[in-house]
Amino acid sequence: MEEKPKAKINLNRVAMPHQDPKARARNYSEVALGYTDAMALEEASRCIQCPKRPCVGGCPVNVDIPEFIKAVRDNDMVEAVRVLKSKNALPAVCGRVCPQETQCEQVCTLAKKQAPIAIGRLERYVADWDLGHQDQRSPTVLPPPTGKKVAVIGSGPAGLTCAADLAKFGHKVTVYEALHTAGGVLMYGIPEFRLPKKIVQAEVDYVKSLGVDVQLDSVMGKLATVDELLESGYDAIFLGTGAGLPMFLDIPGENLNGVYSANEYLTRTNLMKAYLFPEYDTPIKIGKRVAVIGGGNVAMDSARCALRLGADVVYIVYRRSRTEMPARHEEVENAEEEGIVFKMLTNPKQILGDDKGWVKAMECYEMELGEPDASGRRRPIVKQGSEFTMDVDVVVIALGTTPNPLIASTTKGLETTRRGTVVADEQTGKTVKDRVWAGGDVVTGAATVISAMGAGKRAAASIDAFLKGA
Amino acid sequence: MYKILSKEKLTPVIDCLKVEAPAIAKKARAGQFVIIRIDEVGERVPLTLADWDAAAGTITLVAMEIGASTCKLGGLKTGDSILNLVGPLGLPSEIEKFGTVVCVGGGVGIAPVHPIARSLRQAGNKVISIIGARNRDLLFWEDKMRLVSDELIVTTDDGSYARKGLVTEPLKEILEREKVARVVAIGPAIMMKFCSLTTKPFNVPTVVSLNSIMVDGTGMCGCCRLSVGGQTKFSCVDGPEFDGHQVDWDIVFDRQKVYLKEEKEALDRWKECQCQKS
Numbered sequence A: 001m002e003e004k005p006k007a008k009i010n011l012n013r014v015a016m017p018h019q020d021p022k023a024r025a026r027n028y029s030e031v032a033l034g035y036t037d038a039m040a041l042e043e044a045s046r047c048i049q050c051p052k053r054p055c056v057g058g059c060p061v062n063v064d065i066p067e068f069i070k071a072v073r074d075n076d077m078v079e080a081v082r083v084l085k086s087k088n089a090l091p092a093v094c095g096r097v098c099p100q101e102t103q104c105e106q107v108c109t110l111a112k113k114q115a116p117i118a119i120g121r122l123e124r125y126v127a128d129w130d131l132g133h134q135d136q137r138s139p140t141v142l143p144p145p146t147g148k149k150v151a152v153i154g155s156g157p158a159g160l161t162c163a164a165d166l167a168k169f170g171h172k173v174t175v176y177e178a179l180h181t182a183g184g185v186l187m188y189g190i191p192e193f194r195l196p197k198k199i200v201q202a203e204v205d206y207v208k209s210l211g212v213d214v215q216l217d218s219v220m221g222k223l224a225t226v227d228e229l230l231e232s233g234y235d236a237i238f239l240g241t242g243a244g245l246p247m248f249l250d251i252p253g254e255n256l257n258g259v260y261s262a263n264e265y266l267t268r269t270n271l272m273k274a275y276l277f278p279e280y281d282t283p284i285k286i287g288k289r290v291a292v293i294g295g296g297n298v299a300m301d302s303a304r305c306a307l308r309l310g311a312d313v314v315y316i317v318y319r320r321s322r323t324e325m326p327a328r329h330e331e332v333e334n335a336e337e338e339g340i341v342f343k344m345l346t347n348p349k350q351i352l353g354d355d356k357g358w359v360k361a362m363e364c365y366e367m368e369l370g371e372p373d374a375s376g377r378r379r380p381i382v383k384q385g386s387e388f389t390m391d392v393d394v395v396v397i398a399l400g401t402t403p404n405p406l407i408a409s410t411t412k413g414l415e416t417t418r419r420g421t422v423v424a425d426e427q428t429g430k431t432v433k434d435r436v437w438a439g440g441d442v443v444t445g446a447a448t449v450i451s452a453m454g455a456g457k458r459a460a461a462s463i464d465a466f467l468k469g470a
Numbered sequence B: 001m002y003k004i005l006s007k008e009k010l011t012p013v014i015d016c017l018k019v020e021a022p023a024i025a026k027k028a029r030a031g032q033f034v035i036i037r038i039d040e041v042g043e044r045v046p047l048t049l050a051d052w053d054a055a056a057g058t059i060t061l062v063a064m065e066i067g068a069s070t071c072k073l074g075g076l077k078t079g080d081s082i083l084n085l086v087g088p089l090g091l092p093s094e095i096e097k098f099g100t101v102v103c104v105g106g107g108v109g110i111a112p113v114h115p116i117a118r119s120l121r122q123a124g125n126k127v128i129s130i131i132g133a134r135n136r137d138l139l140f141w142e143d144k145m146r147l148v149s150d151e152l153i154v155t156t157d158d159g160s161y162a163r164k165g166l167v168t169e170p171l172k173e174i175l176e177r178e179k180v181a182r183v184v185a186i187g188p189a190i191m192m193k194f195c196s197l198t199t200k201p202f203n204v205p206t207v208v209s210l211n212s213i214m215v216d217g218t219g220m221c222g223c224c225r226l227s228v229g230g231q232t233k234f235s236c237v238d239g240p241e242f243d244g245h246q247v248d249w250d251i252v253f254d255r256q257k258v259y260l261k262e263e264k265e266a267l268d269r270w271k272e273c274q275c276q277k278s
Helices: A037-046 A054-058 A065-073 A077-087 A091-097 A109-113 A119-132 A157-168 A197-209 A226-231 A262-271 A297-309 A329-338 A449-469 B022-027 B068-074 B107-122 B142-147 B168-177 B189-202 B249-256 B260-277
Strands: A149-153 A172-176 A213-215 A236-239 A259-261 A289-293 A313-317 A341-343 A346-353 A359-372 A378-382 A388-391 A394-397 A436-438 B002-011 B014-020 B033-037 B045-048 B051-053 B058-064 B084-089 B100-106 B126-133 B151-156 B182-186 B206-209 B225-228 B231-234 B241-243
Touching: A037 A065, A037 A119, A054 A065, A065 A077, A065 A119, A077 A119, A091 A119, A091 A197, A091 A449, A119 A197, A149 A157, A157 A172, A157 A197, A157 A236, A157 A449, A197 A213, A226 A236, A236 A449, A259 A262, A262 A297, A262 A394, A289 A297, A289 A388, A297 A313, A297 A329, A297 A394, A313 A346, A359 A394, A436 A449, B014 B068, B022 B051, B022 B058, B022 B084, B033 B058, B045 B058, B045 B068, B051 B107, B058 B068, B058 B107, B068 B260, B100 B107, B100 B168, B100 B189, B107 B126, B107 B142, B107 B182, B126 B142, B126 B168, B142 B151, B151 B168, B168 B189, B182 B189, B189 B206, B189 B249, B225 B241, B225 B249
Parallel strands: A149 A172, A149 A236, A172 A213, A236 A436, A259 A394, A289 A313, A289 A394, A313 A341, B100 B126, B100 B182, B126 B151, B182 B206
Antiparallel strands: A346 A359, A359 A378, A359 A388, B002 B014, B014 B058, B033 B045, B033 B084, B051 B058, B206 B241, B225 B231
16 A cells, blocks of 8 residues: 655745835835735645644634634635634634744744744735625624623723623623724824724724624713713623823933823824824824834834824834844834834933924933843943933833723722733632623733733623623 | 814914714813814814713814914814814823812813813812913903902013913912812913912822823824832823822923924914915
């Protein structure tokens, strides 16, 4: 008997096509263009469909990754969509902004050969196909209504995921959103060129199509408290209010005109469309020389927005070195390709203003790295006498965010930490307050879209169990 | 969509709109504000509540036509709608029995002072009100203010109506005349600064309402930040009312000017559009 030849494993990961860096640095169109059909087929065919399926465990919402990839390979897109969306209500978002390199792709069997399957790119391909073929969408079959009502506060990734799952369990869900657009950080934070707003809108519309009611312009804690919602007839409440409060540096000059929190800078640009001023009414100061302080994804987003708004030079000012930067490698690379200048081991001492109260420069220290600190990263130390001045006219502070205290401060019986986060069970999202769950950044502090979605999903399961037991 | 149930002009450039907003009306308290976004391309504009009626489910907004957005608002008619309306935001005024309270309203600031004066009077205070404007054409609600005040003084800068002069002059006279427990001053920043300077030597607690430039109005962006007693505060969530003696007024003035150039550009564009329409 002839032995079956062992299939040769293809280690050529199909690259993602991108807009040319020079062109894209001045426009708001999406940077990553997405796979073509042929590219997707080729990449999907590389998956060896290993029986261990480590990728599924690497995904915070446990998408059945090998199954959807197999469907792509078999050219059964309707099935690929079904598999993907049965676990993930926002796949077009995740396919774009998830850090797959530290999740599903990191544990892919082919990662040992430095060629993990490009799961994120395939996810995006499937989700985009779905958005373009809504007529072929198999309608989600919803169970008969349970008669239970749940209020979800916040329409970001955690809230939308929780709402979608609860609706699929048959509960009546109302989502309350403070802003005039649903989507939370997906709308106000992540820029158009990385996550087109029409994609987010389509995902929100999908959640609505499951019967979820979305109430905009509703600042909970002000318009109604959590207890008032419970009294008004909701059986359970999920808090997905995120981490929306900006941190500042607390250095001289921080209140000068031209100093923005990244939240303000990105909200003006993305949510309010200041890049289209005066067609849109919201203005933003167009800096010629912009310094963005911080090394995370939000810093990269701010820097790349500054460039697109028309800056001549944009600096990323970060107090540690390149290795310690928390931003996704891909985003750092994108920013660098577009011409962002990285000033590593640099920390601001003060921001200097002109006589009219506008930023004109920033004085910085050079830093060096010492022993690792609690975060495991080497601690930055000021080099004495190293002060130098950078001429800048806009400064964006992207140091991270903390949860908004609006809900916690108006809700009796909710436990919060010193950092302002709401205490909730890691597995179920249950808070110490009766009938109240929480998940996402409001519990963890600023983290990723997908981890918030995972929390929303686990909370939905726990709420469902509670409601069905009750 | 939030329907405008009635709209009137209080002066040629000051508009008063009654808007259907039952949920907000139910919760509103003196000193709080709302944020409006007029249409799809609109900016988010904070407006301090001028009045509300929980039973009727309405709120009253008063705005002066200064920039493109307020002019756009002024162009709306009864029956039109505002696309987005969110509130009530900010902390309510501190209302308790203080004794004698002086309420100062300057220009369009007369509108938010009115419900505060009313609440203070209801709480048992003796309320002396001073309302002032640049000229007769910018003055409104004299009758409404008289109804909620034990004494009302009206001033115009140019003397075109009532007493000629600035609101700080009668304020000083009252402070010299009798014991005042508290002063509430709402109006242009420069007026609030000088009211605070006037009360300082008398050591009378002075509350000012800072309607800074905002985006979200929920503490998210920090656009409205100011320095009070050396600490950074957000007007939207820590205010809008602050101790006038502790406010760093220079930062308030500077930060109000951030978008002067853009505001002028938007206003010119608005005027041009209006000309083309007519």
